[in-house]
Amino acid sequence: MPRVGLDRNKIVEAAIELANNMGIEQVTIAALAKNLDVRPPSLYNHFASLTEIRMQIAKEGMQKLEDTLIRSVAGKSGEEALLTFAKQYLNFANQNPGLYEATIQPMSVPDKMVEETSKNMIDLLIQLLSSFSLEEHEALHLVRGLRSIVHGFSSLQRAGGFQMDFNVEDSLLYTIKLLCNGLKFEK
Amino acid sequence: MPRVGLDRNKIVEAAIELANNMGIEQVTIAALAKNLDVRPPSLYNHFASLTEIRMQIAKEGMQKLEDTLIRSVAGKSGEEALLTFAKQYLNFANQNPGLYEATIQPMSVPDKMVEETSKNMIDLLIQLLSSFSLEEHEALHLVRGLRSIVHGFSSLQRAGGFQMDFNVEDSLLYTIKLLCNGLKFEK
DNA sequence: TTACAAAACTAATATAATTAGTTAATATAT
DNA sequence: ATATATTAACTAATTATATTAGTTTTGTAA
Numbered sequence: 318m319p320r321v322g323l324d325r326n327k328i329v330e331a332a333i334e335l336a337n338n339m340g341i342e343q344v345t346i347a348a349l350a351k352n353l354d355v356r357p358p359s360l361y362n363h364f365a366s367l368t369e370i371r372m373q374i375a376k377e378g379m380q381k382l383e384d385t386l387i388r389s390v391a392g393k394s395g396e397e398a399l400l401t402f403a404k405q406y407l408n409f410a411n412q413n414p415g416l417y418e419a420t421i422q423p424m425s426v427p428d429k430m431v432e433e434t435s436k437n438m439i440d441l442l443i444q445l446l447s448s449f450s451l452e453e454h455e456a457l458h459l460v461r462g463l464r465s466i467v468h469g470f471s472s473l474q475r476a477g478g479f480q481m482d483f484n485v486e487d488s489l490l491y492t493i494k495l496l497c498n499g500l501k502f503e504k
Numbered sequence: 505m506p507r508v509g510l511d512r513n514k515i516v517e518a519a520i521e522l523a524n525n526m527g528i529e530q531v532t533i534a535a536l537a538k539n540l541d542v543r544p545p546s547l548y549n550h551f552a553s554l555t556e557i558r559m560q561i562a563k564e565g566m567q568k569l570e571d572t573l574i575r576s577v578a579g580k581s582g583e584e585a586l587l588t589f590a591k592q593y594l595n596f597a598n599q600n601p602g603l604y605e606a607t608i609q610p611m612s613v614p615d616k617m618v619e620e621t622s623k624n625m626i627d628l629l630i631q632l633l634s635s636f637s638l639e640e641h642e643a644l645h646l647v648r649g650l651r652s653i654v655h656g657f658s659s660l661q662r663a664g665g666f667q668m669d670f671n672v673e674d675s676l677l678y679t680i681k682l683l684c685n686g687l688k689f690e691k
Numbered sequence: 692t693t694a695c696a697a698a699a700c701t702a703a704t705a706t707a708a709t710t711a712g713t714t715a716a717t718a719t720a721t
Numbered sequence: 722a723t724a725t726a727t728t729a730a731c732t733a734a735t736t737a738t739a740t741t742a743g744t745t746t747t748g749t750a751a
Contacts, residue, residue, distance in 0.1 A: 469656025
């Protein structure tokens with residue numbers, strides 16, 4: 318019964334490592350307890366359920382992704398900003414597969430911080446689009462389109478949906494450029 | 505021990521209904537057995553594992569989706585065809601949530617029919633793009649872009665990623681139109 | 692030093708997938 | 722029609738999971 322000094326952070330760290338290496342499905346109470354060298358029930362002193370642990374992974378993933386994106390587009394605008402955004406998004410999903418996977422699981426319970434993070438991402442995209450001087454409803458449509466593109470590419474790639482002898486990032490950037498091209502000639 | 509006349513089809517039908525109503529996670533041996541009014545082990549006379557049942561759902565989903573799309577774009581080309589394709593794809597995902605969810609689970613085992621169905625979908629899109637007279641590599645990029653868009657919209661919507669007071673189909677069609685606009689002015 | 696809150700534990704419960712081995716219904720062959 | 726073989730469905734058991742209840746023990750603070 319020696320205390321191992323467990324806390325929420327250590328558990329989530331172990332969970333993220335497990336998610337990245339083995340997939341979110343493999344993040345189980347049993348596997349976490351083994352990795353942390355405690356008995357399964359011990360985790361319940363820090364989290365109410367497995368679901369709560371997975372939600373915590375998702376929250377940290379969203380924040381890290383948002384943070385990465387905000388930094389990467391700082392000082393950029395227009396097409397250059399959108400291309401950077403897209404490239405970094407795909408890169409994040411590739412480098413942190415389990416973490417990204419967690420962020421796209423439907424939330425069982427509405428969460429304030431998650432909603433705020435989503436909102437920040439949308440606001441960021443709205444900003445990036447400002448130089449195109451779109452009507453508000455057009456900008457809202459396009460924000461959805463951009464999110465769908467980056468998420469679509471990331472999750473199709475993860476699911477093995479692309480033949481890998483043809484560069485995926487190139488396809489993503491081609492698509493974004495085409496969209497920007499469409500914007501230039503919109504009127 | 506009266507025979508209830510179970511077969512692979514009946515099991516998959518029950519599984520699809522369960523998936524559509526409760527989500528793919530709820531497609532379990534136990535739940536299926538209860539719905540079909542047999543004991544759990546009986547299902548193993550028809551499928552080797554739960555994974556195999558879920559894979560069968562995915563296969564049927566992909567085929568039904570492909571079939572729907574091929575029919576819906578028959579006789580159409582260019583922008584009109586792409587808009588129809590996108591609309592029908594999103595509609596399929598909305599009308600058959602569990603079935604669609606199953607189709608996007610990573611396949612644990614490579615499957616010939618699945619690969620062929622994917623290939624058919626790609627070929628279909630290539631055809632739809634023919635009227636834009638793109639270079640081959642451009643067409644391949646764009647096929648990926650289109651798949652990512654429709655999948656991205658479908659799965660973000662399913663995950664509750666959009667505020668629903670703003671029409672999602674409109675956003676999808678706006679995005680596709682913008683892409684087409686970009687194509688027209690590409691050179 | 693004592694008291695208390697919290698961390699980790701053991702033991703138990705419930706549900707899941709799966710396997711082995713059995714029984715009985717059906718189809719097939721003589 | 723009867724005998725045989727196949728196979729659908731079963732019972733019982735195994736393994737693994739999450740979770741809860743209740744206990745022990747540690748560390749900290751009065």
